Amino acid sequence: MSPSFSSHSKLSRRAFGGAVGAGAAAAAVGLPAGAAGAAEPHRSTYERPFSAVPHRRAKRPNILFILGDDLGWADLSSYGAPHIKTPHLDRLARQGVRFTDAYAGSATCSPTRFSLYTGRFPGRTKGGLAEPIADTSVGLDPTHPTLASLLRDAGYATALIGKWHCGYLPDYSPTRSGWDEFFGNFGGALEYYSKLGSDGKYDLYQGQAREGDAEYKDLRYYTRILTERADEYIQRDHGDRPWLLNLNFTTPHWPWIADGDEEESAEIVRRIKAGQRAALWHQDGGSVAKYTQMVQDLDRSIGEVLLALKRSGQERDTLVFFASDNGGERFSYNWPLSGNKASLQEGGIRVPTIVRWPARLDGGQVSHEPVFTPDWTATLLEIGGARPDPAYPLDGTSLAGYLLKGEALAERDLFWRVRGERALRRGEWKYYQGKDGVDQLVNLAQDQREQADRAPDEPRLLAELKAAWEKTNEQLLPYPAA
Known part of the structure; x- marks a missing residue:
């Protein structure tokens, strides 16, 4: 162990100190007795160091896990963006814990999703080697345990709404890997109105999404559709079962089309149908202003989902997680980080990350601990009372003891x-x-x-x-x- 790591750990342990419970509080959510940064670049006046509040009780939470797509580390105003306004995500940060040194499991879309769904390095599985998946030959093996399958076995209802990008029909689907329900797209990107992928095929499905299932026709702006679907799921009567909802937006991934840009949409569709597979990449389009518009629309959409959660009466007992699947692209605001998506420099893998759980976490806190995607899998499984499959050991470290009891994180490498x-x-x-x-x-x-x-x-x-x-x-x- 290097001396500087040791001193950093002590500083972090002294500066943090938590958000929620010990002893009886841990037992209330089925946690065992035990459960591991750099200077903060942008400190807001409402933030304070992370610290633990003992003896707070709560039941197992619902889990609302929200992913943005290609959102850069500093693309939120709470992370320092001078020109992008994200009041809803800023409010989420004020109500929970904002992580300054949180990372994606990889530098592109599908490997990070593999690391989230399996809790393991992408390179553990054949499908995780694709950076990202672009054909039908590989995907998330349905026999591999996942966050969804393990939580479902522990009594959770499970759903995935939005981008899957872990394989294609007929062999791969969220409903074959532990999610009870799926509504969304299989590919890495789609045109926001037509729902066409780069291969010209329509890519919006609902239900079990088995081969032969009908595509779901809705030609409105995709972010609007996903927001409505998430609202409906949250407000549904789930009985006594807690639920897991993976809400995977495609915003602000290319093509650079905001709500209302129907002429630009039509031009891209024309090019796709003419056989120009690169048209969806939109390398001749976009701007900082257009990107800003898309990020602010994502923030507004998440605000609608959070309002639906509040109106449903489940806000206190729902753990809300927000992050990006990897670093930003060419219009992102990443300062002072170097690199972008696909690179292992900080700008390609460090991502904005916010966690809120009113029943167990105090708000207005900031954490500088280095954490990454597989840690959240381990954390949510522990909080949800699910046991990992010993045949598929996790590569992440559960943060439950750190978050809920103020325990120091053990030395480890990311x-x-x-x-x-x-x-x-x-x-x-x-x-x-x-x-x-x-x-x-x-x-x-x-x-x-x-x-x-x-x-x-x-x-x-x-x-x-x-x-x-x-x-x-x-x-x-x-x-x-x-």
Whole structure:
């Protein structure tokens, strides 16, 4: 263990201290007795260090897990965006915990979703090696336990609304991997009005989504449709069962089309039908202003969903989680981070992350602990009273003890791998190797922008972190030949 990691852990433990319960409070949600950053870049006046409130009781929560798509780390006003206004997500942060050093499980869409649904590194499974999935040959194996299947076995109702991107029909579907219900799209992107993918096929389904099921025809703006569906699910009578809703928006992923841009939509559709598969990528479109409009629409839509939750009377007992699936694209505001989506630099994997649970977490808190997607899988399984399958050990660490009892997180490494790049974070130190094959070492507490290579000054630490990365990498599947 490096000395700087140890001192950082002590600082974090002193600065945090929680959000909710110990002892009887933990027992009330079935938690066992035990359960692990850099300086904050943007501090709001309403925020205070993370701290624990003992003896607060609650039942197992509903779980509303919201993902934005390609949203950059600083694209919310609560994360420092000077030109984007996100009042609803800012309010969510005021009511819960905002994480400054939270990461996606990978740098692109489907590998991160694999890491969330399985709680494991994407490289544990064949489908997770696709960066991202673009054909029908691979997907999330229906026999692999998932967040949804394990929570369903523990008594939860489960639904996925929005983007799946973990495989295509007939072999892969959310309803084959633990979700009771699915309404959404299978591919990585779709045109917001026509629902056409880059292959020109219609991509909006509902129900069991088995091969031969009817497509669901609705040519309105996609974000509106998903918002309505989520509202309906939340306000439905679920009886005595808690529920898990994965709400996966495609906003603000390309194409750069906001609500009302029907002429731009029609032009992209024309190009798709003419066989221009790259038309959906919209490389000749978009702008900072258009991107801002899309992010603000996402915020407004999430505000509607949160209002539906409040009106349903379930707000207190619902854990709401919000994050992005990876770093932002070319119009994102990522300052001071370097890199974008697909890169293992900070801008490609660090994401905005907010957690609210009124029954158990005090609001207005900020956490600087380094955490990543597989941690949330482990956390939600523990809070939901579900047991992971020992045949498929999790790579994430449950944060339940940290969040609910103020326990310090144990020393651990955060690991990433994509084709041509590697990264590992331990405390404030990050080991990174880019496509040039050069090993670098940065201290993120001092240099979030990753510009000062400390490798020449810390050769032993560099060797230690590199060896740790390679040890984990040896456990993973190799990439298929390109």
